[in-house]
Amino acid sequence: MSLKKKLGAGVATAVLGLGLIGGGVFAYFSDSETTNNTFAAGTLDLSVDPTVIIDVDNLKPGDIMVREFVLGNEGSLDISTVDISTVTNVIDAKGDNTDDFAKHIKVLFLENADKTGDGWVIGDYNDVISETTLYDLQNQTPDGVENVQSWVTHFFGLNGEDSGLSAGTSDNMYVAFEFVDNGEDQNEFQGDKLELEWTFTAHQTEGELR
Known part of the structure; x- marks a missing residue:
């Protein structure tokens, strides 16, 4: 066989070998699909109306003093609890105070009417805060949207709404303050001013399988 024929046969064999290798790599069926996915977080948006609950002189x-205000859930997520934290600041007009003015301002009650249900009719209430001074309240963080069920509402089946605040709903709140007359000399508080800051902090419900 001539050299030309030998070279031609060698090239043909190499091409056939490459074709077999290529066939082993590419000779199969395939199909593909693409998914487009999104993770969108919800929102917690607690509102208090009015933002100034009390302003008296x-x-x-x-x-x-009795006042009314509304806690609203304007977000897309349900709220499980609303913690209420208290900070007071006393402005001593004459600089002669020997006691804290906040000890003499009592919260008679903070009532969540929506959690009480029909308990109003029979004299049973859902007190978020009951009979404490603003001074002592600074060491407490009551839940403003908890349903504290009593034996009266349980017996009559007048339980009100469940604890928490669902998205798009609101709770009506009633609060009463008293400048306590302790029957003693309280002249040191004449002209004084007490600033009350209430901070309402909403918390989400527990995560769930989605």
Whole structure:
């Protein structure tokens, strides 16, 4: 066989070998699909209306003040709890105070009417805060949307709404303050001012299988 024929046969064999290798790599069926996925976080948006719950002057011992406000859930996620934290600041007009003015301002009650249900009719209430001074309240963080069920509401089946605040709903709140008349000399508080800051902090419900 001539050299030309030998070279031609060698090239043909190499091409055939490459074709077999290529066939082993590419000779199969395939199909593919693409998915487009999204993770969108919900929102917690707690509102308080009005933002100034109480603003009074010319107080004297024995005065009682009742106010109403609304806690609203304007977000897309349900709220499990709403912690209420208290900070007070006393402005001593004459600089002669020997006691803290906050000890003489009592919260008679903070009532969540929606959690009470029909308990109002029979005199049973869902007190978030009951009978404590603003001074002592600074060491507490009550839950403003908890349903504290009593034996009265349980017996009559008048339980009100469940604890928490669902998205798009609101709770009506009633609060009463008293400048306590302790029957003693309270002249040191004349002209004084007490600033009350209530911070309402909403918390999400537990995560779930989605």
